[in-house]
Amino acid sequence: MENRTYKLSFEILQRLDKEGILQNFTLVGSWCVYFYRDYFKSKAYISTIWTRDMDIAISRPVRLKKKLNMVKLFEEYGFIPEYKGDDGYLRLNHPELIVEFLVNEKGKGMDGPFKIPELNINAQPLRFIEYLITSSIRLKSRKLWLRLPHPAAYALHKFLILDRRRDKEKSEKDLESAKRVFTAIIKKKEQEKIYKYFKLMHEKWQKKVISNLIEKGENEIAGFLIKLKNKHTGE
């Protein structure tokens, strides 16, 4: 099952690249962890459990050079479009892969999905997505240049949203995955990168990260972040 999932995901990503649209997308969510293997290039990095959900973030405002009917494109591979719930945001289902599109939620939030007619999709607006997009890096994986958040930003974002998860077990899964990535960054001696992406967060968000970690009993990581910040601000 797993090999077929990777094969299909690469096939889709290659197709999006061929269509000249891949660079407009940032891969977020648990699939990043799989691609971070190419970032860490070390056996010390052990990827975590991930589902077949692939989340693709799109920057707002949407600036695309060409129009592309994503639903039709995915249907060619046997995907079935599903418009989820009352909101009606698009989910493309395949036995090996589930693709969803996300955009940043601004201000008071939106009632329904964010429509992107250029791509014929309804994206789901979520908080803090812009942070993941702005902190993205380009990573080469199997001859394909992918855009995904820097591992430090991925981990910090997971810490930030820990209390937003309604499902307790999902929140635990997030924490587990973020901790593994965080540890791998430290092993790679990239503490400065952690600070770089921590600094990129709003002051309120930084406080939220710390309080979420303390609430989950992750005092060591919280202490590490406080020390790192104090070291740079001279407090």
Add this chain to the structure above:
Amino acid sequence: MGIIKNVLREELENSRGMIAQYNAALKKLPKGALIEKIRGKKKYYYIQFREGKSIKWVYKGRMPLKRVQEYKKAMELRKKYRNLLSGLKKQEKYLTGALRGKQDL
């Protein structure tokens, strides 16, 4: 363990949802296979489908190329959906077993 079970449960829910979606998509596709017969220099078409134990043929006569292509596309899609559905049923069986503790995780 809770995390793994939760992931499996989520995947099982997804698989079940998808089985229903693929079944619905299959129902929407035109029934039967398009069979081409050449008489002289002209092509004539039949739709062949199963009804109970018997195979039925419906004469369609000459068809515009666009319609033929639509039929062929639908046949390909049906084949694809059937394969995927079969995979999904295996997934459902595996995941149900894993959640009951009958499969190695």
